[in-house]
Amino acid sequence: MQSTTSRFGGSAFRNLNLRRYWLDNVRRSWLQTIWLLILLLVTIWFAIGQLQEHFASTIIIFVVWAASVIWTAVSDVRRSHRPMTLWLKTNLYGSLSNVVLSLLLALILAFIIIGFFDWAVVRASFSTNPTVSKIQLERKSVDGKEGAAWGAVIDNFRNLMVFRWPTDQDWRLFAILLWNVILLIPSLYVFRKEVFRRSRIRRVLTTLWILTPFVVFFLLRGFKSDGLFGFLAGPIPYLNPDIAWGGLLLTLIIAVFAIVASFPLGLLLALGRRSKITGIPAWLTYGALGLIALYFFVTRSIPALAEAQTTGAQLIALWPLLLLLIAYLFQRYYQGNVVALASTVYIEVIRGVPLITVLFMSIILFPILLPPGTEILSTWRVMVAAALFAAAYLAENVRGGLQSLNKGQYEAADAVGLNTYKKYRLIVLPQALRAVIPAIVGQFISLFKDTTLVAIVGLIELLGVANLISAQPDWLGVRRAPYVFIAVIYFVGSALMAWYSRRLERRMGVGER
C-alpha cells in the first residue's frame, strides 16, 4: 500500500500511452466495444432521468465521481498512488468500463436509497392516530406517492409480537425469556471450557436444557383445572393456543418446535436409510408378494380382463403383475431391507412435495385419518406437520454427517467391543452431529422463514398479523409499512443466525485440524 514512484523517473507523463489504453479498454474485442457503448448509453439515459428527479444528489455524485476519477488517473499516470487512489484504482476504476459502471451503480444505489429514505422517513407519518396519519401522509405526498404509515406498525406492535396473548399473562412470556437467558449465560461459558467436562454443573445445565421445552410448553399453554396438575391452573391458567398464540410468538414456537421435535424422527430416518440390517430374504419377499399378486390377479384382474374393451383397459387390469416388479426392484436395490426402503421413501416423498401441501394436509386430512370424533387444535396439527416436514430434511443433513465419518471410527468402535447402541451413542452420533450443526442451523433459518406459510392455512403468525393490519378499519390498505417491518425482523433474525453458524463452522474447522 505504499506509493510507488515512477520506475523510469523523468517526466511524469512519460507513462501516458493513450493508444495503449484505448486498445486495452475499448478495442480489445468487438464484444468489449459493444458492452462499453451500451453501458455508456444506459448511464447517460439514467443520469439524465436522475438529474430531473434528484438534481442535487445526482450532481454531487457526478462531481465526486469525476474528481476521484481524475485524481486516480493522474496518480496512475504519475505512478505515485496513495492508498486511497490505489484502492480506487483496483476496486472501482480498474478499466474504462469499470469507471462508467461505478458511476451507473452509484447513481442507481443513490436512487434506491433516496427513494427508500423518502418513503420511510421524509414522506412518512409516525402518528398512531389514523386520521392524523392520513392527513400527514397526504400533505407530505409527492406526485401522489405516499410515504410509510409507521403508525400502523406502532399501533399494532403488540399484535405483531404476541397478537391475542392476554396482557395479564405477559409475565409468563418474560419468565420464559428469563429462564432461557439465565441458562444461556453460564452455558456459553461452561460448555466451551474443557475443565467443566463431566463436571456436575455441566450435568445440571444439560438437564435443565432438556427440561426447557417442557417448562416453556407449560408456561405457554398453562394447566387445565381438570388435568393432572390442576392445582397449577390457578396461577398459570390454560390458554387455548389457537386463540392466544400469534404473531412473532407463534412464529418462534412453530420454528423451534419443528426443529426440536423433528430431531428424534430425523435421526431415526437417517439411521434407517443407512441401516445394514439383514434384509427380508428373497424367497420370503417373492413368496409373499407373489401370493398377494396371485390373489389380486384372480380376484381383480380376471374379472376386469373379461370386461375390458380396449387394450389400455386390459393393460391396466394387469396391475397385480406390478407387485412382482416391485418385489424384484426391492430385492435388487434394497437387499430386502424394508427399514431402509421406508426411510428413503418417506424422506424423498416429503422432500419432493411443497411444504404448503403438507400443511394443508395436516389441516384437511388429519381429521379424516384419525378416528371419528377426535378433535385436535389446528395449532397442534400445523406444528406436527411442520415437524414431520422438517424431519425429512434433517434426516438428509444427519445422513451427510454420518457419511462424512471415517469408516475406521465404526470399526474401532466395533473392535473395542461396543454394542451397536453404544457405538452410535458414544462414537458415531457425537461426531456426526457436531459436523452437521451448521447445516442444522441453516435448516432452522429456512424453517424460521417457512413458518410464514402457516399464514396461508389460517394461523395468525407474524405475516398473518401484517395482513390483518391492512384489514383494520383504521389502517385499511396499509401494507408496505408492516411488510417492511417484519422483513426487518426476519432479516435480522436470519442474518444473525447465519453469522453465528458461519462462526461456528470456522471454529469447528479450526478444532478439527
Next chain:
Amino acid sequence: MTVTLPATDYSKIISCHNVNKWYGDFHVLKGIDLEVSSGEVIVILGPSGSGKSTFIRCINRLEEHQEGDIIVDGITLSHDVRNIAEIRREVGMVFQQFNLFPHLTVMENVTLAPIHVRKWSREHAEEVAMKWLTRVGIPEQAQKYPGQLSGGQQQRVAIARTLAMEPKILLFDEPTSALDPEMIKEVLDVMRDLAHEGYTILAVTHEMGFARTVADRVIFMDGGVIVEENEPLPFFNDPQHERTKLFLSQILNH
C-alpha cells in the same frame, strides 16, 4: 447356554479351518488353515491385496467369513450376537490409521471400552488406563485430544486403548505403515515388550527386523492362500516357494 464345540485342540487359542471369503464374486480368502497357540507371536507377510487385512479382520469379526470355522479361545465365530460380543472382548485390534476417537481425550479413549463394555467404575478404569499409558510411555498426554498428538504417540494411545480391555489376543494391522521412520521405533518397542509378556499376537507388518527377532512364526500369504509358514530363521534364510523368494528379494533389496 452351552455350545457344542467341534473337536479342536484346546491348547490352540485360535484355530481356523478352511476359511473362505468372497467380496461379491471376488474370492479373497481361499481356504485358510491356521492354528495359533497361546502366547505365540505370528507375523503375516504378503504382497498388497493378498488378503492379510481381511484375514485378521475376520478373527475379530470385523469381516464375516462365509465358509469354514474360526474358533477363538473356545468360541466359535458365527452369527451369534453373544459370541461376537465375547470375542471382541478377548481380541484387541490396532489399526494402521490408529482410528482414535477424535472427540474424546486420550484418557477417555482408553477408558471408554472398560467402562462401557467391562462395566468398570470410572476410577478403576482411569487407574488401569494410566498404567497402560505409562507403559506405552505417554502418561503426560492423558488430557489431550488425539489431534494434538504425533502419529507415533497416537498409535501408542491406540495400543493402550486396546490393552486396557485386557485382551488375550492382539491383532495388529500394519501398525507402523502410517508413521515416520523415527516414530516406528517407538511403536515397535512397545510391541516387542508385549510379545515378551506373553500376549498372543497376530501382526501384519513389513518390519522385517521385528519379524526376525520377535516372531515365533512367519506366515506368507498370496492371492488369498497361505503359501508358506515357518519359523523366522528358516523362513528368511531358506524360503521354499518361488513366490516367497521373489517377495523377499523385492522387500529386502529395495
Next chain:
Amino acid sequence: MAESKLTPNPSGGQESVPPWRDIRIIGIFAQIAFVVLVIMGAMWLLGNVTDNLGRLGGFRCPDGTSSFSCGYNFLKVDSQFDISESVIDYDPSDTYGRALLVGLMNTIKVGVLGIIFATILGVLAGIARLSDNWLVSKATGWYIDLMRNTPLLLQLFFIYFGVILLFPPIRDAIQLGDLPVYLSQRGINMPGPVFLPSFATWLAFVVAGIILAFVIWILLGRREERVGKASNRAFWVVFGFFTVSIIGWFVASNSNKLDQSFMIAKSERILAFTDLADNMERRLGAANLNEIDLMVEEGELTSEEVDEAAYTLCVISESASEVNFTAELRRLNIPYTVNRSTRPDQATAKYAAGECEIYVADTVILTGERPLLEDPFAQAIVPTLERPVRISIPEIEGLNFVGGIKISPNFAALLIGLVLFTGAYIAEIVRAGIQSVSKGQSEAARALGLSESQRLRLVVLPQAMRVIIPPLTSQYLNLVKNSSLAIAVGYPDLFAVAFTTLNQSGQAIQVFLMVMAAYLTLSLSISALLNWYNKRIALVER
C-alpha cells in the same frame, strides 16, 4: 451358486446358534416386525378413513355402493368454477380432470419461465458478485442477502399487494421509459409476437437453418482437424443460419399470399393492398402519405380532415389478421380507425350496416361471410401481404389494453418473486462454482496462451459446472415447489386449482394424492434431466 456365497451355511453347520441370538434372524424379524407395524398403521388409518368418509360420503359409486376404485369418478364431473388464466381452453363446464390439468399446465408454465429467468439472473448476479468492481460486487451481495434472509411468501405478498396492486389504474398506466411496456393494476402489458399461418413455413426454414448450422459446424471442425488450421467457424455458422432464415422469411411471406385478405366495396376500385395508399393520397390530396404530419403542422390539412379520411376497419378482436393488416397500414403511414367485434358474424353485421369500409379477416372467414351479405357481388376480397410473425404492441383503448402480451398481476407477482428469490440462491451457487476452480487452472490456461473467452469456455466453465449442477438441481426443485405459493397471490397453479377442486368435490384424499404425485413427478423429471446432464459432463471429464 452366487446365492450360496452371499448367504452360506453358518460355519460348516457344526454348531447351532439359537435363533434369538442369530444376528441375521434378529435382523429379519426386526424387518418383518417393521412391515407388520407399518401395515397395521396403514390399516388403522384406512379404517378411520372409511369410517370418516362413510359419514362424509366419499368413494361413492354410481350404483350407490362405496368402493375405493370409484374414488376418481369425480374427475369426470363438471367443475363449475372458473379459472382466471389458462394455457389451454377451459371453461366452467369442463371437468375437474381438465381443471386440474389446467392447474398443472400453469404450474409448468411458471416453473419453466421461472427456471429460465432465475438462471439468467442467477448467473449474471453470480458473475457480478465476483466482479473486480467493488460497488458491483457489494451491491449484488446486498441483493443476495436481502433475498436469502427474508421469507419468500413475504416477498410475494410485498410484490403483489405492496407493489403491483398499488400501481395506477389502466388509464394512468406507468410506461417504462419510452418503451411500449405498461404497468398497471391489471398487470403488465408489453409487446409480443403474433404468429400468422405462414409461421409454420418459416419455422421449417428456421429448423433447416439450425440443422445447416450444425452441419457446417461439424464439417468445418473436421476440416480444421484435417488441415490443422483454424477457420472462422462461428461466422459461417451464423451466416448459414441467417441466410436460410431470411430466405425462409420471404418464401413464407409470399407462399401464403391467399391466407390474409380484406373485404371492401368494389366501387372503391381497390385491387391490391397498395391501392389503399393511392386511394388515401387522393382523399387527402397529399403527394406522399409520409408528409401527412408535416402538412397538418403547416396547416394544409386539419387533423379532423385526416380523421375523416381515415379508413374504418371492422376486425375480429385478438385476431392475427388485425395485427398483420394494421402493421402494414402503419408501415405505409395510412391513417385508420378500428372497430372490434368478438365474433365474425358481429363484424359482418357491422360491415353490412356500413359502420366501416374495410372488413379485415382471414380469407377463409371472408369467403364464408360474403354470401351472407345483401349484395355479395358488390364486394371485393383483396389479398394482403402476410408476414410469418408480427409484433403486436399494446395500446390503451377505453378501459382496456388492446394487443401485445398481457401478464396478469398474479402471474407477474409470482414469477417476479420466484425469479428474484431463486436467482439469489443460484447466484451463490454460481459464485461458489466459479471460485471452486482453482486459480492454478486459470493460470495454466493463460500460460498455454488461451484467450480469455477460451479460458472461460474450455477450462473454467466445464469444471465449475460439475460443482454447480447438483445444488442447482435442488434450486430448480425448490422453485417448482415454491410455485405452490401461487395460492397466496391468486394465481391458479396446480395447488390452487386442486384446493378449489377439493373444496367443491370434497374428495380430499384423492386430490392430495394426485397433487403429491404430480409434484413428485415434476421433481423427479427435473432431477433426472439434470442428473443425466451431470453424468454427461462428468464423462467428458474422464
